[in-house]
Amino acid sequence: MLPWFLLLICALPCEPAGNPVSDVSLKTKPPGEWVMEGNKLVLICSVANTTENITYLWYRGALGLNLEKKTLPSITAEFEISEVKQSDVDQYYCAADNGHGPVLSELVNINVRVPVSRPVLTFVDTGTQAVLGDLVELHCKALRGSPPIFYQFYHENIILGNSSDHSGGGASFNFSLTAEHSGNFSCEASNGQGVQRSEVVALNLTGLSLVPxxxxxxxxxxxxxxxxxxxxxxxxxxxxxxxxxxxxxxxxxxxxxxxxPQTVLQESNYHNSPDPGHPEPVYENVNAVSGDEVYSLVYHTQQELGPTAALLRNLF
Structure with missing residues (x-):
């Protein structure tokens, strides 16, 4: 009986004084379950009022991978992830122990959002050569980015339409090609963390004369x-x-x-008339036939055409 009593007396001073911690909770900064890739994440573990030193522990995942351990005379303690990556998506919790045994917090889900990258715009099937009246499909896709992603399609900075993607496969927009659609096309992608715009793609039309x-x-x-x-x-x-x-x-x-005036050379009817090419007077007297009557013989000399008139005759 005595040895048991002595053991009980020795054991009482060895027990920690006070009560176990209570109301253990884990909060995040920034608050909420979502954090952007590359940003800082702080996990804050807290307990109810106490004046004792408390050992805080942070865990990740269902298997309880220990991340950090701190002992402080404080009701709160922080663990920081300086640059969040997509691989940090998981469940987190913390534990607090003041010597009476650890008390666990509830699980907190951490999801990492990836900002959209610059999207790529393509013309499905038709390429950049199309004929008027064709049904053209525009496809816009951001290679990186957490869904849902909102897409907008532009023709010369005028909005053609928009679409949302919840699976990460991109979005499409269809339209019937008219003459007004010749020019530059582009698209934008956004998931709430900034907007990215694609490079401009030019569309050349062929067969303009076939469409009235x-x-x-x-x-x-x-x-x-x-x-x-x-x-x-x-x-x-x-x-x-x-x-x-x-x-x-x-x-x-x-x-x-x-x-x-031009003269036309005519053949004389008189046998005694001079040569038609006679260069002498235009007319001359000839022998009288009878009485006082005197006959005159008239010569018509043909002029040569000048160079200008000859040119006109050849032209016309």
Missing amino acids: TVNGIGNLSSGLTGWLIGCLGPIATVLIFCYWLKRKIGRQSDDPLRSP
């Missing part, structure tokens, strides 16, 4: 008009010049001061 659109006809007419002016302009200039030259020469030939 107002813009197509206008372009075709303006091109045809320019071609006609370029080709027919020199021809019209030459024709106008020739017409002017012809009229000018015609006026000169009608002016008696500039163009002497």
